[in-house]
Amino acid sequence: MKYIKEHIMFIFPMLAILLGIESSMVFDRMSRDYEKDLKEDYSMLVLANTPMKLSDFQQLDQRISSMNRIEKRTIVQEMAQGMSGISAEDIMQALPHFYTIHFGRYLDTQEIKQVKHALVASVDIKKVETFGKSHNSSYHLFVFIKVAFWTFVGFMTFTSLFLVIKQMEIWQFAHKERMQVMEIFGASTMLRSGILFKRAMIDALIATILTSGLFAFLRFVWTKQSHIDLLMQKEALLFAYKDIAILGGIAMLIVITSVVVVVISSKESRL
């Protein structure tokens, strides 16, 4: 019972740290995906006095990655049919050139303003419509969720690290005498700390398996049963096999650091 309790006392905070890390990796993948969608969906409408090429736009702002010319002839011809005395060609001449421009990465509201100012400053450009309001609200919601999430993860990691440190103090208390006796009889550091390493490695392995198992379950089982389209489409974001290696690596790092601290603090002081 005592043995199981000792394991749980270390597995619990370790699990909390790994869950926080895995959640942050999932959130990072989701936010990148969302940023990609926002970036791909977003474009500015530019009304130019003269025909423009991509390089003309890029000279005004390097962040512009592509452009599309909006074909106006068909619309203009339909408009001209309903008007007497005005030819389609006259309307074409009077109308500016319409373009939509896209960006290589996600831009925040400040950057959108900068791009707009750079474009408007050109004499060739008559007007720029950024559709900033809808972009802005999506962006702010996104930023809010991001801040709230990272605050939660930070708090969880801090609390869990505190629990790990507390558990290390218990270990130190429980193993100090044994390690000192072994040291007096000439045991090497590796031998003295071997039991602790073994125990902590088992705990780290269990915590890694539990965390990976939970997220694998969410990806492969739960999403399919949830019938939520968005989740079913994006299920790959919930868990990746490389996460097991990352979680395992982090768990081992925590374990090694914890045990080394306990071993160093239990060392016999030679006066």
Place this chain on the structure above:
Amino acid sequence: MANIISASHLTLGYNTHDADVIKNANFKIKKGDFVFITGPSGSGKSTLLRSFYGQLRPKSGTLLVGAQDMQKISKKKLQELRTHFGIIFQDYKLINEWSVAKNVVLPLIIAGYNVDMQETQAKRLLKHVKLSEHADRLPLELSGGEQQRIGVARALAKNPTLILADEPTGNLDEYSSNVIWDLMENANEQLDATVVVVTHRIPNIFSIPYRHLIIENKGIYEVH
């Protein structure tokens, strides 16, 4: 006989600014000697013993244990040196979460003996200290005398060249004390181990020749 411990102008103390515990002591302990070190409480008996197993560096002078200068000895060398010692403590210093059998073979575990060898030796040692029936129990389930017998068995596990005992019978009744003294006499006679015992009082049941060093006024003197 070669010296196993040799002290020359040895001064011991815990801090540079604190008063010395042992001052300017000169003595030699030869291989195979059985030595009692006595003295009043607080005279520095345990301090002297700690310096033999390297837990305390000499403040000045020279202390050679084996061929090692205990002032300059490296951690690695000290670790190696300690594997030749059998150390017995007044408070036993057993590992309470380990079984009696595992405690007894601690020096063999440290030396890297395989499990079969450890089991064989545990049986032999526990038979020697008459505790065979307690092999699988935990130390705290035994009496003080029995725990100290485990301590002695552990000290003898690897046929040590030097046995250091700090008040080994300090907490024991007369019967248990006599058992411990018998075991130590045997170790000296049969294993040819050098034995250094720090104690308040030399037992009167002792049947083998021994030397007696006394600590007085920070000095160490031989009693003839």
